[in-house]
Amino acid sequence: MIASVPPTEEDRLDELRELLRTAGVATVGEMVQRREHPHPNSYLGPGKLEELKAAIAADDANLVAADDELSPRQERNLEAALGVPVIDRTAIILDIFAAHAHTAEGKLQVELAQLEYNLARMRGLWSHLERLGGGIGTRGPGEAQIETDRRLARDRIAALRRRLAHVRSTRSVMRAERERAHLPQIALAGYTNAGKSTLLNALTGASVPVRDRLFHTLDPTTRVLRAGGRDYLLTDTVGFIRKLPHQLVDAFGATLEETRLADLILHVVDGSAPEDDLCAMIRAVDDVLHEIGAEEAPRLLVATKADVIEPERRLELSHRHPDATLVSAHTGEGIPALIERVAEEFSRTLSEVELLLPYDEGARLAELHELAGDLEREDTPEGVRVTVRLPAAVAARFAPFALSRGSA
Ligand SMILES: Nc1nc2c(ncn2[C@@H]2O[C@H](COP(=O)(O)OP(=O)(O)OP(=O)(O)O)[C@@H](O)[C@H]2O)c(=O)[nH]1
């Protein structure tokens, strides 16, 4: 049984249904209440609560899922009033993440997010009990236990943060990062289930697992994309969703860094979704990109699943989203055009730079050859003087070696 109190948006309970399906829960009924704000004590208003109780009995439901993050108080009161367990959207998403995390880093990140979610609930419970206890100076029942639990949770959070820092600083990660530092970086970003991993596979011949379920990919995969005679690194990472739990955004900082630091973001949308859904998903992704500080990065909109789009909808898409590149990762339609657009996007920013590389920076020279192919070089007593055309994003990384024009 699912319940929602949407303040402005149209009903989008199909998404909660999808989340539950991914988590292995079948839905038997749903209920929406329209009100300005969810009820502070019980999420739903008293009348709706009675209705829900009757529906639970009629449909023989054993769980209620709310489409928002519930306050601990709302959750407790709902459970008391309904007599069945109540979970919220955040807990469901956290559960799915926990089930889909494979790497050590992914698992640690999810556990961190779960603990932070639980810690907030303990705090709520604690202040509630404190009030019951009669105010200042009185110790409420169970408070000592909760304090201990909170301390344990905090200790565990600190330990997780340390372990994460350690995992990330392992040699292999550092090497991968160094190797990657000199190639332009492109990140696939988009709503969960939009088709990002399938697109990565189509663009680079990778074999990232793909499935019709939400948050299938959590751990980033990076592959080389060859476009217009140059190499780029293309990364597929975790998908976004409306009301993405902030605990996940915090815990997945390093993973989301892949997106934040990209020189170009391919914003992948499911072109086969109805226009209203499509716009809502684009907005949700824009919001998360903003939240992680990636709003400035250049972006290309890519509408995928062209093979299942009706001709009229194609026309509508081209009117409503004239900048979008339409592709199908299944048939390959539009893929060459997309690769061309990516190359173009970088070549727009090509400019000639003059660099002076000291002789002990030989590796840099090799990098430049890979990046730019042709370059002019001249040996001087201070080092190799190089004239080369680089995309702006890459030129910035060579700034320490830049020579201002005219200097010797
Ligand atoms: N018809 C069609 N289906 C596609 C296309 N691309 C992806 N799909 C399907 O869409 C579903 C999701 O694809 P994924 O590539 O896993 O999507 P994702 O964005 O990586 O999803 P998460 O990792 O779960 O966030 C799968 O069932 C794919 O087979 C396409 O071009 N055409």
Ligand SMILES: [Mg+2]
């Ligand atoms: Mg994926």
